[in-house]
Amino acid sequence: MKFEDRTYIALDLGTSNILAYVSGQGIVYNEPSIIAYDNMTNNLLALGQEAYDMLGKTHENISLVVPIRDGVITDLDAARDMLKHIFEKLKMINDWKDSIILLACPSGVTELERDALKQVAYDMGGELVIVEEEVKMSAIGAGIDIELPKGNVVIDIGGGTTDIAIISANDIIISRSVKVAGNVFNEEIKKYIRSEYNVSIGERTSENVKMELGSLTKYKGERNISVYGQDIVSGLPKEVIISSEEVRNVFVNAFSRITDLLIEVMENTPPELAGDIITNGLTICGGGAMIRGIKDYFTGIFNIPCKISSNPLVGVVEGAQAFYKVINKRLMEGYYGKNGDTLRRKNNPSLT
Ligand SMILES: Nc1ncnc2c1ncn2[C@@H]1O[C@H](COP(=O)(O)OP(=O)(O)O)[C@@H](O)[C@H]1O
Numbered sequence: 001m002k003f004e005d006r007t008y009i010a011l012d013l014g015t016s017n018i019l020a021y022v023s024g025q026g027i028v029y030n031e032p033s034i035i036a037y038d039n040m041t042n043n044l045l046a047l048g049q050e051a052y053d054m055l056g057k058t059h060e061n062i063s064l065v066v067p068i069r070d071g072v073i074t075d076l077d078a079a080r081d082m083l084k085h086i087f088e089k090l091k092m093i094n095d096w097k098d099s100i101i102l103l104a105c106p107s108g109v110t111e112l113e114r115d116a117l118k119q120v121a122y123d124m125g126g127e128l129v130i131v132e133e134e135v136k137m138s139a140i141g142a143g144i145d146i147e148l149p150k151g152n153v154v155i156d157i158g159g160g161t162t163d164i165a166i167i168s169a170n171d172i173i174i175s176r177s178v179k180v181a182g183n184v185f186n187e188e189i190k191k192y193i194r195s196e197y198n199v200s201i202g203e204r205t206s207e208n209v210k211m212e213l214g215s216l217t218k219y220k221g222e223r224n225i226s227v228y229g230q231d232i233v234s235g236l237p238k239e240v241i242i243s244s245e246e247v248r249n250v251f252v253n254a255f256s257r258i259t260d261l262l263i264e265v266m267e268n269t270p271p272e273l274a275g276d277i278i279t280n281g282l283t284i285c286g287g288g289a290m291i292r293g294i295k296d297y298f299t300g301i302f303n304i305p306c307k308i309s310s311n312p313l314v315g316v317v318e319g320a321q322a323f324y325k326v327i328n329k330r331l332m333e334g335y336y337g338k339n340g341d342t343l344r345r346k347n348n349p350s351l352t
């Protein structure tokens with residue numbers, strides 16, 4: 001079979017969202033990384049958005065599981081199960097014969113776990129399954145030509161982790177990860193409202209506050225919004241008015257750990273790449289790239305150019321789509337057979 005005729009499937013296994021791209025079809029799946037089980041029967045109740053909508057509203061017979069948390073797999077069985085169900089959904093709309101599957105994983109996923117996830121894809125009928133770092137795909141999605149021997153600093157602010165990497169010539173030169181990202185911003189907003197107003201708010205309310213007001217620098221149209229929660233003293237429902245400025249202070253505090261890590265990465269940059277970094281600057285991707293004022297915030301601290309990925313929430317699968325070119329080249333060179341990526345059709349390692 002000709003390489004061009006194969007189905008190429010790329011999955012972004014993010015801690016907040018999972019996306020799937022299928023060649024010839026585009027993005028066919030884009031839902032939260034969560035799964036719901038019936039505790040009595042252990043059967044799957046809901047997947048993705050449907051499971052997310054159950055947050056905070058479940059009873060004791062339902063468990064909601066987020067198998068990839070803070071950039072690591074916390075429940076491998078559930079992760080496999082989730083992947084299997086997503087593949088089953090995808091299979092309904094595609095011909096899988098001889099498909100090439102790319103799994104973009106957070107950098108904290110271990111070799112063993114990667115193999116376990118790969119096995120799921122092989123079991124579902126994939127012909128060649130490849131795992132790549134999410135941050136690398138993000139970089140390509142943000143428009144960086146990672147094949148060039150030029151250093152680029154990429155910062156991917158996702159749900160569970162912020163990953164920072166210096167990438168050059170298809171390789172990750174340095175990478176670091178910190179568990180400060182979307183989920184922590186929500187937690188910090190909750191903590192603030194609790195300590196300042198004695199009100200406890202839910203996960204979806206704090207997500208909403210983050211989206212509505214979150215910023216790192218002053219912006220036009222700052223405002224106040226009402227949020228509803230539970231008074232921690234009386235237990236009764238209570239309204240709180242919160243301002244853009246209050247939320248910004250929460251963000252700026254949380255961001256200091258990200259900034260510290262970025263400084264550490266910059267300090268460890270090999271000198272021969274330092275010039276590239278100053279010229280190319282910083283590329284920001286992941287959902288956190290959409291926080292108001294993020295560009296001015298980083299430019300203010302580092303005094304280098306900053307670029308925001310134009311479509312940060314889909315950047316990983318867009319990058320994976322472009323990465324097909326590299327996979328193609330590598331297949332021609334017999335790279336995957338040689339480098340330990342098991343091919344199902346072992347006697348024909350080039351797959352051509
Ligand atoms: N406009 C926005 N402002 C701030 N945070 C946002 C915005 N849009 C999305 N996010 C956050 O981005 C995170 C998801 O980003 P994503 O890159 O999909 O994460 P992951 O790769 O971990 O799945 C979530 O925490 C979400 O709340």
Ligand SMILES: [Mg+2]
Nearest residue numbers: 014158286316
């Ligand atoms: Mg991501």
